[in-house]
Amino acid sequence: MLSAIEIEKITHELQQVPVKKAACIEALKIVQQERRWISDESVADIAVILEMSTAEVDSVATFYNLIFRQPVGRHVILLCDSISCYVMGYTGLRQRLNEILLIGYGQTTPDERFTLLPNACLGTCDHAPALMIDDDLYRDIQPGDLEQILEKYH
Amino acid sequence: MPIINIDNIPYEVKEGKNLLEACLSLGLNLPYFCWHPALGSVGACRQCAVKIFKDEQDTRGKLMMACMEPVKDGMRLSVNDSEAVAFRGHVIGWLMTNHPHDCAVCDEGGSCHLQDMTVMTGHAYRDYHFSKRTYRNQNLGPFINHEMNRCIQCYRCVRFYKDFAGGKDLDVFAAHNHVYFGRQQDGTLENEFSGNLVEVCPTGVFTDKTLKQHYTRKWDLTTAPSICQGCGLGCNIIAGERYGSLRQITNRYNGAVNGYFLCDRGRYGYEFVNSKDRIREPLVVHAPDDKANGLPVLQHVRNRMKPGKMIGIGSPRASVESNYVLKELVGEHNFYLGIGEIEHELIRLMLKLLKEGPVRSASLQEAAAADAVVILGEDLTNTAPMMALSVRQAVRRMPVENAISNIHMPAWQDAAVREAVQENKGPLFILNVVETKLDEVATGAYHTAPDNIARIAFAVSHLLDGTLPEVTGMSDEGKQAAATIAAALRGAKRPLVIAGYGGGSEQVIRAAANLAWALKQQGADAMLSFTVPECNSMGLEMLGGLRLESAVDAVLNGSAETVLILENDLYRRLDLHTANQFFGHCKEVIVLDHLHNPTTERANIVLPAGTFAEADGTLVNNEGRAQRFLQVLSPQGSVQESWRWLLQLGDICGHTHLRSLLHYDDLLKAIAAKYPVFAGIDTITPPADFRIAGQKIPREPHRYSGRTAMLANINVSEPKPAEDGDTALSFTMEGYRGEPPSSVIPFFWAPGWNSVQSVNKYQVETGGSLHGGNPGKRLLEPNVNGQTKFYTNIPDPFIPVGGHLLLVPLYHIFGSEELSIHTPGIAQRMPAPYIMLHSEDARRFQVAAGHLLYFMDNGHQYALPVVINDTLQKGAAGIPVGLPHMQVAEAPQLVKI
Amino acid sequence: MERPLTQHIPDNGAALHLREYEAVGGYTALRKALRDMEPAQVSTLIKDANLKGRGGAGFATGVKWSFVPMNVPGPKYLIANADEMEPGTFKDRWLLEGNPHQLLEGMILAAYAIQATDAFVFLRWAYKDAAREMRRAIADAYTAGYLGKNILGSAFSLEMQLHTGVGRYMCGEETALLNSLEGKRATPRAKPPFPQVSGLFGKPTIVNNVETLCWISHIVNNGEAWFKSLSYTADGGTKIYGVSGRVNKPGAWELPMGITMRELLEEHAGGMRNGYRFRGALPGGASTDFLTDAHLDVKMDFAGVAAAGSRLGTGTMVVLDDHTCPVGFVHNLEHFFAQESCGFCTPCREGLPWTEKILWSLENGTGEPADLELLERHTRLLGPGNTFCALAPGAMEPLQSALKYFREDFEQHIKEKKCPYAHHQH
């Protein structure tokens, strides 16, 4: 069941679009913001409100990188693995993250604190390597900086 | 017509086509995947690449996708260009990087578009040496098997299922080379046209699950052209046999009828043919004093027949031939149409309106081209499914035409046109007693009683033509509806009015005709379409006969003693009480049928009648098109066509006329000669002595295998193959290898084209008519020169009656048809009996959903669990028709609760 | 040296807000256009200035606008493509975060020129600061009467929305962007019909890059001659160039169009880091061909880079140094492209993962001599026109040029059955 807040936000989006379907991505973002990820149930709930089929909503949801169709931790680490960060050594960051968190790409720590995901270019190539945790961008990172950065997230 | 140069040869091609269509229509081999003649082009697979040159000077050219390029006069292209050839080979190479190469165990093998195209491109060597991605498959229900690893991502499945058929539960998920085609979760594919996926999919992702139960390769099937028995539309099918059982039904392209598609009832409802309940031998119940024991069965029948006291009851699911012979045998005054009173009146009226009225009945393809549709009292998805599919195409007509003129793209540019069309729909109005599935694409849907539907339609006619009578006392809602519909129809060039048996109301049929006639008088190219319940309802009515009720009277008053019943379960026609009374008074009951049913239980003699698979015969569909089905199975036991049993009976009885009908062709000629309405019925298919290059047309492809070993476990010497003396087809693989006349195509195959896509090679142009014309013969043409006699008798509005409910029939694609429900998959999808009420009526009668509601009808008590639906007309109660264990109550009728 | 696009952006990275923007001449172009110019005059002006699109393809903006049918009723759309997801590219971020009103004013002017009714900023998800600034800027512009009904008292009205994406490189491709804005999967559309005729919701639509749109107000204010005078070459204006990789001062700078690669690398990026040698660079993002030290004097404008066998692309350069394995470098790129393929057309969907796998096998020492031919074959087969959109052809550019310029590295991988770069990193 969608919460009243979610329904209100989605209803607001519906007023901005000429056809209901066009609010699909916005609705997914809204629900994900509230629940961290999109469950099968959420897909079905969104489908109802947008008068779409669940299959159609899921077709959209599964297409995009940043709609999470599996549970994620409280904080999502997006490590840039694109070219400038490659040149500047993002692999060191990846190794260090694996060591600290004991998880690989696509995994979540047992305490649900972090999920680690690779991410395409973050558009901050002049400050590579870079990563994002939730909405925070970290640039020019060295493996040694990671522990301190992670501490900020509970 | 534009001239295009292909590999330096000039060809004349049709304007407005794309290059792929043009090449295929010219008979050239150009591989493709994502294009489909009914679905248009999207340019996804890149398989149809050709080289296009700017002009004569241009020698380098550019690779382009033939399906995305319109033909232009003077254009130059090359199919054989080495770069194009190489590119097409590489496309297959890419597709093969993840395809499992499991042809040997794949149901599609041997009739696979991917195999054909692979061979066509010459791709034979594998460069890719990495691992393949794999998928988990889904259980998609009783009809369709899923094997996603074989997918080549052509997107045809979703384009058919979602875009064309309006399905909701199949889609594409994920991205890059992980795209997945299936349902969101495991479960039965819900769309009524899901079975077409097995033909639309070019590889073995979606295959026929019912075939899998008794699997046979396409090349090992004996096949015959046939006609679907599922409803009154007469879709053309191919029936496939091996080892004496019916294995599969596939589409048989008919450019005027079903095109490329079938509904799931038609495709999957065939298994009754193999049912263990089949009657394979004559059954004779002996009276104690019966001296005839041991006589040949027909002798026996004759001995039992009381001369002068015999009547025959025909059947709307038996062929014209069988009904005709029965009528001849018992005599015109003793032949009764074996259908209920209401149905009889409706079909008689429809036939009259189509014959005498000025408006033409629409074929399925003409219906799909309508630009405005009004459906009166009909739940098409359940009563005439393929007509519903046509209507889904028709609602796009107007917006597509607008879009084409706005963006200057041809209609086959599917994605572009869909984008320009958005959710826009052309006018479709549905007036029915309760909501229908098509409502979702309707401009307006009104749920009201049949009489009110008729009133609205009359009111629309009046708005279109002020000389037609006005409807007085209309509700505001009704007035509003009529005004909206009239306004929308005024702009239409090809409006279509659909009504039929589903509403059960003559008033609605009359109002529909009036409306279509009024539109015609306004100058529109109006069409009218009536649905009929069974595969030969129209043919039976054209043959003519007495009403079933009078047969009951004849038996009850003793003027008839022996009753010959042709392929008909009278317990589906008469209420239980009447049927029991009827049989209680019969002295002899002789029944010809395929399966045991309550009527055969009451018979003294049962003769095993061939199903469509074991018989040749002619059916007349709702449009008035006579079409022939040909035998595919060599019958087991004593099974043979009903008409053959009856001819033999006539012979034994010394019936001089019947005795002279030695061959099937004689029978056809006799029918055509006797009934002007059936003129030409003998020319639908070539006669039995028709030969091409001295040869018959083989029902088996030349790749047919195992013939000599098939029965080796019984006898090592190969038996003599069955002979077909009735038609120009042979039962073996010997015969003419080329293309047969369109009416007797047993299978589609062309060199290099083993899959169903080979149908391209049989068409004048892709998606057009078959060579030599689409099969079948229209027997009904409108009376264009006659004076239109409009109906002026407007029914009173429906008013609910205290203590009563108006029973209205509700139909189910899976469940309402008699024979298909003997198929496990169909049975699985059938609803349980119920009675549908509006919640206010439920309150009135103090019942809730799930409670049993009791009512009496003609002495029989009915008890049905209540289902609530607030779109149902108040004061009406919907009861499902035809479900097993559901007693017949006549509907519509007012019953006391 | 004039830097019209970036000169007002504060060094601390903070955004220029409405009052500050107005204080440096903001929205005067809009006032002028609404008061003195017909929509067609704005279009003509941009056409005469020969402003070339900064989104990668360099198509002339005024020409693009001229394809919009002007006399059809119903909505029309203008979209700022702020999806910037091309690896190595970080130029639009600067403009979005630093001077959002400059983009808005450009968009309103563009919308006026084509008589659009609605405008969208399609912003990349990762640009959180930009989203915040854009949201505020749009709200402020509405309050100030630059957006909404009857802008500045004129007959022209425009609604504006910000849409943030959910991550897919394909969303930057203009037709896939339209599908995404319609709430659908971001698969591209066939052209024709071009978006100018049938775009968002099937209505006439213009999609322009952020940097392109930021120019409009300046050209309206200062004229075409001025615009052309900013450049060293025939392609007018300045360009935001960027350099990333192992240089001393990676960054982005607004410089006259046509500056040489050498100048950019040595003067602005501060040359290679100590101990690293320049081997080559992708001049304009991940989907451009390598240039090498033989090309250092190439003028970085559309024609100059094209003549050298590559594309100006986004103008943001990624440097390959001598400690970085070129095969690994290209593998990283092809991994990106394979992942970001939408899965619609065969060559891209299947061909890119294949090239990625081959490159990976070279890196891990299992490559074979035949692999080079396979790679080369792919670069030819995935060329423009053979695939449905420009993603795969773009993906082949760095690969084909790497095979040309760094062939011995590829061969060495095969011969030695390992990646010869000691520090090789994945």
Ligand SMILES: Cc1cc2nc3c(=O)[nH]c(=O)nc-3n(C[C@H](O)[C@H](O)[C@H](O)COP(=O)(O)O)c2cc1C
């Ligand atoms: C795969 C792909 C990704 C693209 N990504 C972007 C992008 O992120 N931003 C952008 O402005 N243009 C991008 N483009 C180019 C756009 O399709 C389009 O040409 C551009 O937005 C037009 O703007 P302009 O005319 O102002 O250059 C991309 C093209 C392709 C093929």
Ligand code: SF4
């Ligand atoms: S499942 Fe079949 S129809 Fe669908 S995309 Fe794959 S190959 Fe095409």
Ligand code: FES
């Ligand atoms: S058939 Fe032409 S691209 Fe698929």
